[in-house]
Amino acid sequence: MKKKAAFHTLGCKVNFCETEALQVLFEQAGYRITDFNNHADVYIINTCTVTGSSDHKSRKAIRRARRLSPNAVVVVTGCYAQAAPEKIKEMEQADLIIGTQNRGNLPEIITSLERNSQLNLVREHRGREGFEMLPPVRKRRGRTRGFLKVQEGCDQHCSYCIVPRVRGPLRSMPPDEAFNRAKALVESGCREVVLTGIHLGLYGVDLNGISLTDLLKKLETIPNLLRLRLSSLEPSDITPEFVEHISSSNVICPHIHLPLQSGDSEILRAMNRPYEAIEFLYLAKWLKQEIPGLSLSTDVLVGFPGETKRHHRRSMKLIEDIGFSRLHVFKFSPRPGTPAADFKEQVPGEDKDKRSKEMIELGEKMASDYRRRFIGSVQPVLVEKVVPYSFAEGLTPHYLRVQISNEIKGLHWRGKVINARLEEENGPYLRAVRIKKGKS
Secondary structure (H helix, E strand, O other): OOOEEEEEEOOOHHHHHHHHHHHHHHHHOOOEEEOOOOOOOEEEEEEOOOOHHHHHHHHHHHHHHHHHOOOOEEEEEEHHHHHOHHHHHHHOOOOEEEEOOOOOOHHHHHHHOOOOOOEEOOOOOOOOOOOOOOOOOOOOOOOOEEEEEEEEOOOOOOOOOOHHHHHOOOEEOOHHHHHHHHHHHHHOOOOEEEEEEOOHHHOOOOOOOOOHHHHHHHHOOOOOOOEEEEOOOOHHHOOHHHHHHHHHOOOEOOEEEOOOEOOOHHHHHHHOOOOOHHHHHHHHHHHHHHOOOOEEEEEEEEOOOOOOHHHHHHHHHHHHHHOOOEEEEEEOOOOOOOHHHHOOOOOOHHHHHHHHHHHHHHHHHHHHHHHHOOOOOEEEEEEEEEEOOOEEEEEOOOOOEEEEEOOOOOHHHOOOEEEEEEEEEEOOEEEEEEOOOOOO
16 A cells, blocks of 8 residues: 655745645655645645744644654654754654755655654755756646746845745756746646746846846747746846846736835835835836736735834835735744844834734735726636636636636636636626627
């Protein structure tokens, strides 16, 4: 009987990409993948450490794995494992702690583990390491979009962020390898490929003059690739060449996630972000001008040390002036080992809660305003989910989530692009009706 492996993933799209690759690795080693809530022989928890809450959720998952199967091998990997292996070791539920590198022979390491022993394989990231080549991933059942990690590491060192320490230096997947993996995803049935990375905009900085734009041009030649989407970029990575290419592309989605973090220049300087608030405003307006209908989303960090009501109001004003399509709001959480953790003037929790609530409400209003701009238009919807005799759900290129009326069984719609007229807003969705060929 095959051994069973179960996975639990916390955090960002990069972590989810890595988990999918690790699942392939274990399948190749003869394991059957099972749900994390089931009994398994091996549990792999891919952890996150971006906030204190992430650490807590990671520890909770480790304890849960041990309760589910007292005799299983519990493996802790990912960013929290890289940042705090000694704390995880003290928990005693983990058998193997391995961090964010050297995971390509994980099944063999597990086989060699001595029973009732604990092994810590976490090593600090040093120098210019190679890109970790985990197995290629193909389309999973029921999925219409495939995620491809092409870049790793960050050298930016924002004062609140632990990512450069846990992810190491910048490195990129060779373009030919990225092409082959994206092509395999498309050939296995993915209609959309999403490129991910820790600092995606600096893809190729370690590859002798190759840029993200060069990679995009290469990937766009893949036969039957319908859509190419980018996960997140930094403001300083946006070049005229990049914008010109996106605005003229029929494949790259008009959707850019551009982290702002704060709309006040004093706070941005304290964060060690490499731009002023007014520079971000001009960049956002230029992007919207050059890429019609652009979906521009962002991250905002509230309650950073030293942030006053005045700073918060400035941030709210700038964000409202830009008019994002989506706002991801986070409350500042001190990360041990980062400069901001030791900054004075830490903001009280109740102030963070209040500012977060105000920012989330602003984000919801802007998201609604953006959705309503498309009411009455006909948009191509890539169908991801079908509820027979009810509706089909999917995404437009602008990352609008749409529900199309479906009065038939309609299961054959999954994975197809349906032209639909967007008729009304329904919470975070837009309701739509299918437009048959020859009608508009």
